[in-house]
Amino acid sequence: MSQTIAPDSAPSTTASADPKRDAYWMPFTANRQFKKSPRLLTSADGMYFTDDKGRQVLDGIAGLWCVNAGHNRPRIVEAIQKQAAELDFAPPFQMAHPKAFELAERLVELTPAGLNKAFFTNSGSESVETALKMALAYHRVRGEGSRTRLIGRERGYHGVNFGGISVGGMVANRKMFGTLLSGVDHLRHTHDPARNAYAMGQPLHGAELADDLERMVALHDASTIAAVIVEPIAGSTGVLIPPQGYLQRLREICDKHGILLIFDEVITGFGRTGQPFGAQTFGVTPDLMTVAKGLTNGAVPMGAVFAKQSIYDTFMQGPEHLIEFFHGYTYSAHPLACAAALGTLDTYAEEGLLTRAAEMQTYFAEALHSLKGAPHVIDIRNLGLVGGVELAPLPGEPAKRAFSIFLDCWEQGVLIRTTGDTIAFSPPLIIEKHHIDRLIDTVRGALQRAA
Known part of the structure; x- marks a missing residue:
């Protein structure tokens, strides 16, 4: 007699380096890629996350557009x-x-x-x-x-x-x-x-x-x-x-x-x-x-x-x-x-954080637009403390080029976000000029390595 395997008893086909991470179906994430090379955050303070290897990672996206005052505020x-x-x-x-x-x-x-x-x-x-x-x-x-x-x-x-x-x-x-x-x-x-x-x-x-x-x-x-x-x-x-x-x-x-x-x-x-x-x-x-x-x-x-x-x-x-x-x-x-x-x-x-973006936007805009002429950059957009750098897509592989820049920046200790082939920036409103410099210089280096 034939036997049907119920969906919940079917064997897992997820390629995971750690089976303890297999149960979590992650949102808006390339699950297979992530579980082969996880990017795990364990703590945060001010402008920085700390990952599971003890590295400090500069937060260029305010968590996910949300940590406007920076992390771990008393x-x-x-x-x-x-x-x-x-x-x-x-x-x-x-x-x-x-x-x-x-x-x-x-x-x-x-x-x-x-x-x-x-x-x-x-x-x-x-x-x-x-x-x-x-x-x-x-x-x-x-x-x-x-x-x-x-x-x-x-x-x-x-x-x-x-x-x-x-x-x-x-x-x-x-x-x-x-x-x-x-x-x-x-x-x-x-x-x-x-x-x-x-x-x-x-x-x-x-x-x-x-x-x-x-x-x-x-x-x-x-x-x-x-x-x-x-x-x-x-x-x-x-x-x-x-x-x-x-x-x-x-x-x-x-x-x-x-x-x-x-x-x-x-x-x-x-x-x-x-x-x-x-x-x-x-x-x-x-x-x-x-x-x-x-x-x-x-x-x-x-x-x-x-x-x-x-x-x-x-x-x-x-x-x-x-x-x-x-x-x-x-x-x-x-x-x-x-x-x-x-x-x-x-x-x-x-x-004074609800108006601080107005004070920082000129420096941020000039730093962001300094990426004009960098490899693959085809447009730059900004207002306040939000910015986008659009990249020419790889032929037949949309979003792959920007994702590679995301991974490169992560390895350099900087967190950015990509959507399609656009790099999006939305740093915490407590950001200082030296943070902006590091954020943009890291992206610039990643773009040059991807040339």
Whole structure:
């Protein structure tokens, strides 16, 4: 009699140098390559990680766009430790704890005027899902339930939940997962190297790309469109800086047609662009704004959505004992996350970190653009303390060249990030000039060795 082997009893085919590492399926990682040559971090402090061999590794990406204040900051550590001993969990449905309200008040003091309601989540992906649901529900509550269409942008990244990858526009994140949400369309991306290569700060050309939204209104009718979601700076796709006037034009079109504008500030929030939020740097206020990452300095998972008062007020109707918005998470406003966030805000305030990128951006930009002319470099983009260096791909092997630079830099004790064939930089906001010099010189050497 034939016997079928169940999937969970099939032998492992993973080529791993250490079977103790075989059980962990790593996210957004080349698992087979990693497990043959692991890169393990064991501690961190300030601008540096320490690996399992005792080497110090300069952090050129703030962990993963999130450790904006640097690692192992005393106020954050102490806040988490104290909170864990005092209140480990409080149910967020029909209950709360004081730090949730304290944190919300502290945050809306930093947001653009009008974004004065905070809804807490546990990640950037959850923040995006929450904002999309808020937008859809808002229109329905106000009697425009036909507004169900969501507009994203090509090359956009909005997390990895179904709503986020539906409005997102990075093909590798979408292609495996079926038809995704229906009723979604996408604006063109703003990457235009033919006109904007090597721009310092906002490129001059491309504001007219926002008029794609008018084309979609003509195609679908404004009465069917709920919201447009964009990143002020498209980070994960390779650091695409918005052209001058682009975000302003999007705001104007949304206002004209009654469409909500959502900014995904998971990467640009909390000082990355030289102001607390990208919305302030670019002078455009959205209707909803998503954050995470720098909210807690990466110490405890947490996200949030900021909403305008008018959106909140729209939901506040009907009998007072009934739930107004059927959405939330078990760990919304988790006590440890709130404590970490409050410690993070204290650290930002005491050290002026939410505006420090504005002070460092000229030195950072000049260092970054000194890579122009280095082997394989075809474009450089920057704003605040975020930068991208785009490389010519190896023929028929996309992303391989940049990944080889990543590995080379790791061997030299510097951590960078690559997305496709772009090297992305987003160092902690505490970075000093000598750190910038080492970061760029290490990349330069890796590029020369790859020539």
